[in-house]
Amino acid sequence: MTPVAPTTICLDARTVGPHFPGIGRYTINLARALPPLLGEHERLLLLRDPIAESVEDWTAGDPERRSVVDVSVSPFALRQQWVIPQRLRALGAGLYHSPYYLMPARPGVPSVVTIHDLIPLRHPHLFTPLQRGLFTVSVRLAVRAARVVIAVSAATARDLEQRLRVSPQRIAVIAEAADPIFRPQPADAVNALRARLALPERYALYVGSNKPHKNLQRLVEVWARLRSYGVPLVIAGAWDARYPEAKRRAAALGLGDAVRFIGPVDEANLAALYSGAMLFVFPSLDEGFGLPVIEAMACGVPVACSDASSLSELADQAALTFAADDSDAMADALDALLRDPDRRVEMRRRGLARAAQYSWRSTAAATLEVYRRALTGPNASR
CATH class of the missing domain: 3.40.50.2000 (Glycogen Phosphorylase B;)
Structure with missing residues (x-):
């Protein structure tokens, strides 16, 4: 029997840090919850900002299922458009997941993006024309690049359909959850x-x-x-x-x-x-x-x-x-x-x-199904 090649799932963790408190927490909790759910031939690789603080707290353990690679390029930098695809190819990535809309327009591998909100499109008066323009271009490129778009709520899914004309078939609604540390304290x-x-x-x-x-x-x-x-x-x-x-x-x-x-x-x-x-x-x-x-x-x-x-x-x-x-x-x-x-x-x-109705295990399990769908399904129409 021909051995099955392992599938490397690259989760972009460069958003972990003080500039991205909510998205960073989302990424950390996915990184913690995914490894126990991975199949025999799946492994998780985190693309990490080497200057991120306290990374050991969420990257430790399970080295067979989860490992880390440092990538010294900001999500805000134009050069990520070629640096990240090059790294993905060098790492033999099977899939790339960006938890943020700033991602390569052509990742070079099947990709998933999480869109948290479209607030600059819903409330344009709160943003400068430059901010609105950069957001609009970036988020449109992100949803075009991804085979599947994760929306963290039904409200965001509706916005994706109505404002960016993303097909409902390409959207997966997967809610977030509170980190397990959040419980009544003594x-x-x-x-x-x-x-x-x-x-x-x-x-x-x-x-x-x-x-x-x-x-x-x-x-x-x-x-x-x-x-x-x-x-x-x-x-x-x-x-x-x-x-x-x-x-x-x-x-x-x-x-x-x-x-x-x-x-x-x-x-x-x-x-x-x-x-x-x-x-x-x-x-x-x-x-x-x-x-x-x-x-x-x-x-x-x-x-x-x-x-x-x-x-x-x-x-x-x-x-x-x-x-x-x-x-x-x-x-x-x-x-x-x-x-x-x-x-x-x-x-x-x-x-x-x-x-109690929300858990990161459930979120991670649904996200893993999205990864498998993106890997096996046909390219969606852009």
Whole structure:
């Protein structure tokens, strides 16, 4: 019998790092969950940025099924258009998966791309003409290059069909999940984090960036209405100095410690930050999936979030929802959680149950089926 040649699946992990918090976490969890599911003749090869931090945490173990190759070219660099295809050929890659839309237009091997959202096309006024133009060209090239396009929500799949005319037959909807570290944390861990960050026993929490579509300025304005509860709003996440509006609005409203901007919190402490919160709020105008919502639910925190795009399918009765552009509705949802402990208990129960419906094992298993489909199916019409 002729031996079966192993199939090398190359997962592009160059998006692991501080510039890509959500996509990096998606990539790390796939890299961890895929190896135990691989067939006898399949192996996973990670293309890694050699300067990425803490890579040992997610590349260690199972060397027979998972290995790492350093690639010193940024996803933003034009030269990746020829460097990555050359490396794929040299490595004998059977398939290439880019978890981000910036990828070679001609990878030279069967390819899969994950599209998280099309926010620059849905909200063009939030971006410069240059940003919109570069995104549009890049994402169109990516979906043309891929045999299968993974959408992380039904909302993103609809956008791919309607805005980029991607055939539904080429789209696979595969949801993300909370990292296993996100679960209710013990009181000593929560108390230690509160002491370190000088947080009170009761606080509300937002986790995410301050990009315009995150709707933080409106959240700050709504929180000013609720300051009589004496519960501070803690805003955690990397801060982009290009978008100072939320901080400026908080200062103009004289909110002081009623709104605290604490910057990024490392993953080791983030679960405790979630677990200690009285409630979690996520007012985004648009999301591809909404990882912070499912992370908060997994930590047992009652959630109020907008019903925009994927968030409505993610919440599914497990969060209080509001229209992202309706300040009164946002205030009502937050007021309900702030004043009613029974409502908080009920939403905590629903959130934990909802989060348990998602797992990275399921996500990885569905992704592996996409790889096999891309390897065996005919080239899709571009």
